[in-house]
Amino acid sequence: MSAVPHDVAHGHDHHDDHHHGPTGLMRWITATNHKDIGTMYLIFSFIMFLSGGVMALTLRAELFQPGLQVVQPEFFNQLTTMHGLVMVFGAIMPAFVGFANWMLPLMVGAPDMAFARMNNWSFWLLPPAAILLIGSFFVPGGATAAGWTLYAPLSVQMGMGMDMAIFAIHIMGASSIMGAINIVVTILNMRAPGMTLMKMPLFCWTWLITAYLLIAVMPVLAGAVTMVLTDRHFGTTFFNAAGGGDPVLYQHVFWFFGHPEVYIMILPAFGIVSQIIPTFARKPLFGYASMVYATASIAILSFVVWAHHMFTTGMPAKTQIFFMYATMLIAVPTGVKVFNWIATMWRGSMTFETPMLFSVGFIFVFTLGGFTGLMLSIAPVDIQYQDTYFVVAHFHYVLVAGSLFALFAGTYYWLPKWTGYMYDEKLGKRHFWLSMIFFNVTFFPMHFLGLAGMQRRVPDYNPMFADFNELATVGAFGFGLTQLLFAYVIIKCIRGGEKATAQVWEGAEGLEWTVPSPAPHHTFEVPPVFEAKGHHH
Amino acid sequence: MMTNKQRNGFIATVLAVLWSFAGIRKGRDYQLDAEQLNPKHVIIAGIIGGILFVFTILAVVNIVVSQ
Numbered sequence: 001m002s003a004v005p006h007d008v009a010h011g012h013d014h015h016d017d018h019h020h021g022p023t024g025l026m027r028w029i030t031a032t033n034h035k036d037i038g039t040m041y042l043i044f045s046f047i048m049f050l051s052g053g054v055m056a057l058t059l060r061a062e063l064f065q066p067g068l069q070v071v072q073p074e075f076f077n078q079l080t081t082m083h084g085l086v087m088v089f090g091a092i093m094p095a096f097v098g099f100a101n102w103m104l105p106l107m108v109g110a111p112d113m114a115f116a117r118m119n120n121w122s123f124w125l126l127p128p129a130a131i132l133l134i135g136s137f138f139v140p141g142g143a144t145a146a147g148w149t150l151y152a153p154l155s156v157q158m159g160m161g162m163d164m165a166i167f168a169i170h171i172m173g174a175s176s177i178m179g180a181i182n183i184v185v186t187i188l189n190m191r192a193p194g195m196t197l198m199k200m201p202l203f204c205w206t207w208l209i210t211a212y213l214l215i216a217v218m219p220v221l222a223g224a225v226t227m228v229l230t231d232r233h234f235g236t237t238f239f240n241a242a243g244g245g246d247p248v249l250y251q252h253v254f255w256f257f258g259h260p261e262v263y264i265m266i267l268p269a270f271g272i273v274s275q276i277i278p279t280f281a282r283k284p285l286f287g288y289a290s291m292v293y294a295t296a297s298i299a300i301l302s303f304v305v306w307a308h309h310m311f312t313t314g315m316p317a318k319t320q321i322f323f324m325y326a327t328m329l330i331a332v333p334t335g336v337k338v339f340n341w342i343a344t345m346w347r348g349s350m351t352f353e354t355p356m357l358f359s360v361g362f363i364f365v366f367t368l369g370g371f372t373g374l375m376l377s378i379a380p381v382d383i384q385y386q387d388t389y390f391v392v393a394h395f396h397y398v399l400v401a402g403s404l405f406a407l408f409a410g411t412y413y414w415l416p417k418w419t420g421y422m423y424d425e426k427l428g429k430r431h432f433w434l435s436m437i438f439f440n441v442t443f444f445p446m447h448f449l450g451l452a453g454m455q456r457r458v459p460d461y462n463p464m465f466a467d468f469n470e471l472a473t474v475g476a477f478g479f480g481l482t483q484l485l486f487a488y489v490i491i492k493c494i495r496g497g498e499k500a501t502a503q504v505w506e507g508a509e510g511l512e513w514t515v516p517s518p519a520p521h522h523t524f525e526v527p528p529v530f531e532a533k534g535h536h537h
Numbered sequence: 538m539m540t541n542k543q544r545n546g547f548i549a550t551v552l553a554v555l556w557s558f559a560g561i562r563k564g565r566d567y568q569l570d571a572e573q574l575n576p577k578h579v580i581i582a583g584i585i586g587g588i589l590f591v592f593t594i595l596a597v598v599n600i601v602v603s604q
Contacts, residue, residue: 197571288567296557298560318598321602325597326591
């Protein structure tokens with residue numbers, strides 16, 4: 001794909017390269033510009049990432065040795081719960097929405113998101129939700145300790161921290177739905193002339209499908225937690241067997257949200273990696289059409305596999321086998337994607353700048369997480385794995401090495417476009433290698449711990465698990481400290497450095513590279529002319 | 538002629554949906570899909586395909602369990 005350079009790349013009018021609204025704090029509070037809102041999303045998610053990270057490190061400090069040393073078991077349970085909620089709803093999801101805000105209008109040649117004021121509202125709902133979540137640590141009884149899945153009946157019994165988490169989820173859900181509507185309308189209605197759906201960059205495709213998933217399942221989660229809320233305070237008994245309800249109902253409703261949620265957190269990552277690999281392999285993406293079809297396929301299948309999270313909850317054998325087969329079939333479109341990325345690199349003239357390192361690292365390590373997912377999908381075997389560290393290892397391989405590494409890759413890839421400066425390549429590479437090594441030191445031993453029978457969500461454990469836990473804790477602190485290096489690289493890049501060109505990367509293609517770096521405050525006020533060179537012939 | 542054209546469109550839509558379940562599509566066929574198919578039809582066919590997919594797995598499960 002290539003595009004006739006937009007006029008701003010050359011002698012563009014000076015009035016659109018900076019912003020004219022309120023200045024100072026009001027610029028951000030009243031922001032309707034997609035770039036400003038994207039920046040706020042990214043900063044917010046990074047703060048939440050550090051908060052969730054501190055919780056994780058406290059957990060790992062406690063687990064460094066068997067016995068209780070650092071925190072009380074009650075607080076430990078609050079930390080496991082909040083680490084999950086904060087990372088899923090506060091860090092990963094808003095980070096991808098931040099990328100969507102910054103990049104989708106630039107990629108489709110639109111002047112802004114479709115609903116600029118709703119965009120402001122979507123973002124500004126998040127800080128109150130975060131305050132509710134984090135603030136719940138300080139109320140009587142502390143934060144919710146029911147696990148991030150908030151299973152009933154435990155979630156029906158907690159203190160007011162649970163109510164705060166429920167309201168936080170309501171608010172974040174509303175924010176996600178509005179963000180998703182904005183993304184769908186922007187992509188469907190605001191593409192530059194000549195850019196048909198089938199010529200869109202793959203990141204737009206994966207986000208379009210993700211947005212539909214969000215609209216479909218966020219209300220389901222809202223329903224689940226609302227039923228918990230009414231069970232807690234308004235005398236209903238949805239999840240109380242004594243009143244004719246069923247606690248297992250909660251699990252079904254939750255996971256009907258929860259499994260598509262897994263794909264909400266990984267499909268945009270697939271999109272980012274699919275942008276980066278062709279750039280640094282200097283070849284068009286192999287199997288563009290397959291990528292789109294595979295994404296759609298994964299999205300549809302994600303609705304019929306939810307009960308694989310509940311194999312030990314009690315289900316007829318037939319149902320278990322159904323969910324086992326359906327789950328295993330997801331490996332087919334996912335395998336197609338991995339194949340296409342590798343085929344894209346095949347005989348390409350590759351270079352390994354930091355975005356590419358993270359993308360190739362993503363393929364290696366995410367695929368490992370995919371394989372352990374396949375192992376977990378086997379119902380008879382899952383009885384052994386359920387609720388062990390094997391599961392913890394699995395989902396950190398897909399969420400950290402998958403979603404997070406793709407977010408790092410995307411950050412380095414587009415940072416010069418955002419700031420106008422090149423980041424420090426040497427430090428970026430160092431960030432990659434340290435992250436990659438410490439990630440594996442942290443999470444690889446957890447496979448062994450899980451297979452040997454160590455349960456998840458426990459502050460104390462059998463001394464036989466001590467060695468691998470020590471190793472995991474050392475890795476976790478290494479990984480956490482490495483992320484400070486990431487923060488340093490970004491701050492350094494914002495402050496200055498080598499000037500970035502509009503093109504930034506030699507092999508990059510797409511409309512976002514036709515505007516200057518840093519991208520002016522207003523871009524594509526006149527739709528660019530898009531000419532497809534055919535990135536999928 | 539009219540019915541013939543409609544039928545071709547129907548078959549083409551079904552084929553596109555079936556390929557999507559495997560996640561593979563030839564570039565040329567995809568271009569044809571993009572030009573000729575009505576997205577609304579594809580979405581409806583996709584939903585019906587999803588339901589059929591569920592019943593197919595259920596049928597397989599029934600066969601496996603009965604043995």
